[in-house]
Amino acid sequence: MEEQTPKYFLEIAYNGTAYHGWQIQENAVSIQEKLNAALAILLREEVETIGAGRTDAGVHAKQLYVHFSNASQILKNSDKFIHSLNALLPFDISAKRLLVVSNDAHARFDATQRSYEYHVHFQKDPFLHLFSWQLRDMPDVEKMNIAAQDLLGKQDFSCFSKSNTQVFTNNCDIKRAEWVWEGDRLIFHITADRFLRNMVRAIVGTLMEIGLGKKPVEHIKEVIRSMDRSKAGISVPACGLYLTEVAYPYID
Template structure:
């Protein structure tokens, strides 16, 4: 009987400190390279993976999906396969689950929603190094949350995007944007159908300008209308950013 090709989704998580982002780089180590290397060793053939999106150097992912095509006969026991692959991967990359999908399923293009978190704290804490950004001054969280409401809806977010990116449109639909108080500081939560390069870090930088300086929440409307990256705030450090959730219409979210 002829062996068939099966497409699988892998749900992965990683601590991104040691990597130059998700995507394979010519002269630096990435999460995708480590994953592809592990799959090549385990399956004894080169495997190409496609991720739900790229994350920048130092950014973490609590949940990211990738797809791959392999011979159906090579995955006899998904649980054993996950265990074996995890054993080949470094401690800061983990495979959470494996899902068989149809051949047309696409980890990047089929995602309907993505969520991020940005963590800030105010007191020196060795356990938050590379995981949260320490600020000296405490911003006004009420003012930042009032400003975050202006992010909601379908808008052109060119002002928060890196220039010269190869995308067809800078229009995104944001469904949730809110700061949460924590014991150590604040976490910014944001969910949208898609994100532009550097978008979340630029949004956080702009909101912090409103929270730390004498700017009204409505200021962010002027920034958005300008479509000018120079009008928005400084891009905050990558090490405090987490991709937390990616949603697909055909995958049950267990989180």
């Protein structure tokens, strides 16, 4: 019986400002393109990576897992591998750790939940530019959190999805949706089993309409029932969005 090529999960983080999202595409620079290129140099052969999901242009990730298979001996020493890979990656992409996984493990399909944060600030701060959304007016956080409770549970979230996306279902099970003050910054935390394309930014835009008094608290229910993207709020700027955690049953 032929021995199978070892499979690995690689945990990475990145500042998405300079990239047109995670996924490789024509005529645009992506995180996946840069990662694959660095891996090809280090492992001395082309490497195909599969990510836990895709992030849009300008979106950041504090944690994203990718999987790939390779038999190179350098992978046997994970510390040396991570150090060498980071030396090849651009400054805004970081390799965090390497894990050996079973050959049937899958970075996308095995993920049980994903968490995002959306960051908002209210005073001009050059160190938050491109990393948080600056707002002039202060929203009513209590109203936004009351409305956010209507997002919880398994529902059809077509109303928050970018049109013409190729998915089998628009049902998602949201387990947490909450605004929290962290110092003078307002952060939206959301966790679900899966997310639709552009979903978090559309949810934040809709909740902001409620927080700024443009819509009543009950508006969120009407938007969900409509299954119509035009009923939801704007898609807020990508700079404030972070993928913060991808969970698997076999990773601590």
